[in-house]
Amino acid sequence: MSALAQQSPWQRFVAALGTPSGAVFVLLVVLLIAASIANPRFAEPDQLVRFLARTAPIAIAAIGQFFVIVSGEFDLSMGAVIAAQVVIAGNIIGQDEAMILPGIALMLLVGVMVGLLNGVLTTFAKVPSFIVTLGMMLALYGFVRFLTGGAATGNPVDSFREIGRGLLGDVLPYSVIILVVLAVAAWLLMRSPFGHTLLAVGDNAVAARLSGTRTAGVKISAFVLSSLAATVAGILLVGYAGVHPSIGTGYEFQAITAVVLGGAVLGGGRGWVLSAAAGAIALELLFTVLNQVGTDSTWRPSVQGIIIILAVALGAVAWRTARRPPSVSRTDAARDPDPIPTPTPTPGEQ
Amino acid sequence: MNPPADSGAVVLRATGIVQSFLGTAVLHGVDLELRKGEVHGLVGENGAGKSTLMKVLAGVHQPDHGSLELDGEPIAFTSPLQAQRAGIATVYQEFTLLVDRTIAENIWLGREPRRGPLVDRARMLRDTRELLETIGVPDLDPSLPVRQLSVAEQQVVEIAKAVSLDATVISMDEPTAALADHEVALLARIIAGLTDRGIAILYVSHRLREVFDLCTTITVLKDGALVGTWPAEELDERTLVRQMVGRELSAFFPDATPGTEPGEPMLELEGAGNDFVDDVSLTVRAGEIVGIAGLQGAGRTELLHGIFGADPFSRGTMRVAGRRFRPRSPRHAVRAGLALITEDRKTQGLSLNLTVLQNALGVVRAVFPSRTRAARDAMPSALAELELVARGLDQEVQFLSGGNQQKVVLARWLAVAPGVVLLDEPTRGIDVGAKFGVYEVMRRLAASGVAILMVSSELPEVLGMSDRILVMRDGRLAGELPSTSSEEDVLALATGADEEAAA
Numbered sequence: 001m002s003a004l005a006q007q008s009p010w011q012r013f014v015a016a017l018g019t020p021s022g023a024v025f026v027l028l029v030v031l032l033i034a035a036s037i038a039n040p041r042f043a044e045p046d047q048l049v050r051f052l053a054r055t056a057p058i059a060i061a062a063i064g065q066f067f068v069i070v071s072g073e074f075d076l077s078m079g080a081v082i083a084a085q086v087v088i089a090g091n092i093i094g095q096d097e098a099m100i101l102p103g104i105a106l107m108l109l110v111g112v113m114v115g116l117l118n119g120v121l122t123t124f125a126k127v128p129s130f131i132v133t134l135g136m137m138l139a140l141y142g143f144v145r146f147l148t149g150g151a152a153t154g155n156p157v158d159s160f161r162e163i164g165r166g167l168l169g170d171v172l173p174y175s176v177i178i179l180v181v182l183a184v185a186a187w188l189l190m191r192s193p194f195g196h197t198l199l200a201v202g203d204n205a206v207a208a209r210l211s212g213t214r215t216a217g218v219k220i221s222a223f224v225l226s227s228l229a230a231t232v233a234g235i236l237l238v239g240y241a242g243v244h245p246s247i248g249t250g251y252e253f254q255a256i257t258a259v260v261l262g263g264a265v266l267g268g269g270r271g272w273v274l275s276a277a278a279g280a281i282a283l284e285l286l287f288t289v290l291n292q293v294g295t296d297s298t299w300r301p302s303v304q305g306i307i308i309i310l311a312v313a314l315g316a317v318a319w320r321t322a323r324r325p326p327s328v329s330r331t332d333a334a335r336d337p338d339p340i341p342t343p344t345p346t347p348g349e350q
Numbered sequence: 351m352n353p354p355a356d357s358g359a360v361v362l363r364a365t366g367i368v369q370s371f372l373g374t375a376v377l378h379g380v381d382l383e384l385r386k387g388e389v390h391g392l393v394g395e396n397g398a399g400k401s402t403l404m405k406v407l408a409g410v411h412q413p414d415h416g417s418l419e420l421d422g423e424p425i426a427f428t429s430p431l432q433a434q435r436a437g438i439a440t441v442y443q444e445f446t447l448l449v450d451r452t453i454a455e456n457i458w459l460g461r462e463p464r465r466g467p468l469v470d471r472a473r474m475l476r477d478t479r480e481l482l483e484t485i486g487v488p489d490l491d492p493s494l495p496v497r498q499l500s501v502a503e504q505q506v507v508e509i510a511k512a513v514s515l516d517a518t519v520i521s522m523d524e525p526t527a528a529l530a531d532h533e534v535a536l537l538a539r540i541i542a543g544l545t546d547r548g549i550a551i552l553y554v555s556h557r558l559r560e561v562f563d564l565c566t567t568i569t570v571l572k573d574g575a576l577v578g579t580w581p582a583e584e585l586d587e588r589t590l591v592r593q594m595v596g597r598e599l600s601a602f603f604p605d606a607t608p609g610t611e612p613g614e615p616m617l618e619l620e621g622a623g624n625d626f627v628d629d630v631s632l633t634v635r636a637g638e639i640v641g642i643a644g645l646q647g648a649g650r651t652e653l654l655h656g657i658f659g660a661d662p663f664s665r666g667t668m669r670v671a672g673r674r675f676r677p678r679s680p681r682h683a684v685r686a687g688l689a690l691i692t693e694d695r696k697t698q699g700l701s702l703n704l705t706v707l708q709n710a711l712g713v714v715r716a717v718f719p720s721r722t723r724a725a726r727d728a729m730p731s732a733l734a735e736l737e738l739v740a741r742g743l744d745q746e747v748q749f750l751s752g753g754n755q756q757k758v759v760l761a762r763w764l765a766v767a768p769g770v771v772l773l774d775e776p777t778r779g780i781d782v783g784a785k786f787g788v789y790e791v792m793r794r795l796a797a798s799g800v801a802i803l804m805v806s807s808e809l810p811e812v813l814g815m816s817d818r819i820l821v822m823r824d825g826r827l828a829g830e831l832p833s834t835s836s837e838e839d840v841l842a843l844a845t846g847a848d849e850e851a852a853a
Contacts, residue, residue: 012744192719193714193715193716193719193722194719196704196708196711196712196715197712197715197716199701199704199708200701200704200708200709200712200715200716203701203702203703203704204697204698204700204701204702206697206698207692207697207698207699207700207701207712208701208712208716209660209679209680210658210660210680210690210692210698210699211680211684211712211713211716211717211762212680212681212683212684212685212713212716212717213681213712213716213717214681214716265703269701269703269704270703
């Protein structure tokens with residue numbers, strides 16, 4: 001008897017599609033087909049690329065949010081970080097090309113600082129991240145209003161905005177390249193010891209700590225990654241939409257919706273980072289399809305609200321059933337007369 | 351107060367109580383009779399089923415079989431509230447008080463005296479004062495918030511609450527576990543007052559001396575079955591301990607690998623202490639297996655957590671492999687070559703949603719990420735050597751049996767090649783075959799020069815595996831015994847019964 005039976009790659013692929021994080025790719029394909037049927041022009045390569053470029057900021061934000069959610073926390077400050085970064089870009093870079101690099105450096109620094117603060121308050125001050133990042137969101141929005149007076153101010157030089165709206169060789173948008181690079185980096189990071197430790201902390205922080213994990217450090221890193229992702233999203237959005245204090249509004253919830261749609265479990269410990277990006281794209285595709293069939297775009301928040309509730313409700317159930325071993329394979333377990341791990345030792349004696 | 355006219359009549363009778371959890375029987379047909387005005391001691395080892403029986407009487411658990419009679423009438427409780435209304439009150443080890451509410455508010459919670467639609471605070475305070483006088487603590491102010499009370503006073507409040515419910519039976523779970531000596535005297539006085547009023551007390555305790563001081567009748571449980579019930583004066587502590595243990599060595603233990611000799615000291619403590627344990631001095635040598643025995647709450651797990659930096663020692667010195675080292679965190683300890691296999695693998699040991707491989711590599715990845723690749727390459731054979739039965743390395747550990755989960759826990763620590771291994775209840779909740787596997791791993795580690803410190807509540811395991819046995823009581827080391835000791839010796843030291851004999 002082979003104690004450690006291995007599945008074939010095909011079996012594993014099919015099994016993976018059955019999990020919520022795998023199913024989002026199926027959803028993606030279905031929505032793509034639907035969009036192409038509703039509007040055949042949508043399936044043309046240049047249209048698809050343009051769609052992907054428009055989706056890149058939210059997909060990147062979703063990747064950042066994924067790290068925080070999978071570690072068992074939330075980051076509600078993302079949208080405000082985007083707004084702050086956009087305003088910083090408008091004010092610092094302005095029309096001075098020489099300021100582009102220092103400006104980007106400052107924005108990244110601000111991103112790191114916001115993430116550090118979110119993380120330190122959550123882990124060391126033990127304030128729930130929901131509250132910390134909500135407070136951060138309000139604080140940043142106040143800061144943005146102070147700087148802008150609530151109206152569009154300052155417009156960074158066009159060469160900076162090219163990052164968000166430009167094309168490489170008139171074909172490939174920079175934003176798509178950045179998305180792909182970041183997605184690959186995130187995928188590699190989740191396969192590194194850091195990524196596995198992040199999952200372990202989200203799954204069981206006590207066990208992780210007793211295994212020698214720096215749980216605080218790991219969570220703080222997740223918050224920093226999230227803020228940095230928001231910063232990058234902000235840089236891309238400036239190119240797209242210019243400077244306005246309302247840019248980024250609602251991105252935190254859209255990112256959370258995308259992560260959940262990508263099958264990650266709120267509370268941590270489960271999820272695939274690429275599924276979070278796929279969730280963001282699927283969400284945008286859904287809005288596109290709804291648009292194509294004539295649904296008023298004012299319904300967008302309602303659709304998003306329904307999706308996030310449905311995804312959370314279905315996700316927890318689906319993970320359990322999808323990964324439960326088929327009962328026939330219990331022949332192996334039959335050797336062991338303790339198939340259900342007994343609770344320690346008699347509940348009555350605790 | 352009515353003098354108990356029919357003192358000695360049976361007030362509560364339990365017959366043939368069977369209680370199972372998830373298919374495992376915890377009580378196998380237990381009988382118990384409580385008589386008016388008696389203090390009935392309920393004793394037994396950890397896991398004997400004392401608390402479970404108490405919770406059956408309290409209506410927390412509904413027994414699978416068996417019947418209860420109260421004053422000769424058959425009864426069946428479907429909730430704790432019903433039991434309370436019928437006059438069976440329970441004082442749990444963990445109090446159920448609201449710490450920011452006053453004594454009076456706690457006692458009358460949910461049944462506050464009213465005046466019209468509002469709570470009659472004056473009457474509530476007056477009634478509480480009377481109640482506290484009745485049970486013999488007139489100087490406790492009913493308007494004090496519970497947070498300001500000592501543990502003993504909180505217990506008094508719990509008892510007062512029980513009395514206010516007109517209880518005819520009061521069960522107390524380990525009432526003296528957290529009390530100082532003079533507080534125990536207060537409790538004894540209160541209990542005497544209650545029995546004078548004809549209330550029957552069921553007294554669950556590990557402290558045999560108090561059981562003898564307080565109880566008129568003693569019932570012994572062992573492994574969920576009734577051993578017997580005796581009048582207290584017919585027993586002495588030695589006999590009682592033998593009744594509690596009274597079993598053959600049922601498990602079998604692998605012999606030490608030939609050539610395993612104690613080497614250099616790997617772990618040394620001198621006067622180590624933190625908030626939970628005090629003044630612990632011990633030495634574990636390379637190749638040695640040292641067992642730590644003691645009752646629940648004696649501070650065994652806390653000692654391991656101190657050594658491992660999870661609750662760092664604040665006093666004393668600690669040396670690892672001869673060098674002074676006091677870990678500030680588990681990470682610090684792991685880096686110095688320590689490993690801790692926790693008591694509860696599900697809440698403290700594993701990430702249940704992650705796979706076998708992810709869990710097995712958990713410690714390496716967290717602490718020594720540069721060694722991950724080598725550890726991953728070695729893992730399949732390491733798991734095979736542990737005879738892990740799983741559908742694959744990518745199966746989630748939550749679907750493994752307890753024994754196989756424990757093998758994954760062992761694998762994740764073996765992967766970092768520790769020099770000192772701390773084991774907390776290493777075979778809890780796993781079957782005999784898997785237990786033997788754990789014992790073999792321990793022998794193999796010892797043979798390779800690892801120092802092992804094992805906490806276990808299973809005395810046969812402690813006696814069968816240890817080279818030496820340290821016994822803890824009340825957060826301190828009570829003494830050391832050779833591996834040739836008997837279960838009675840260990841239990842006597844753990845309960846303090848020997849001091850009585852020596853005095």
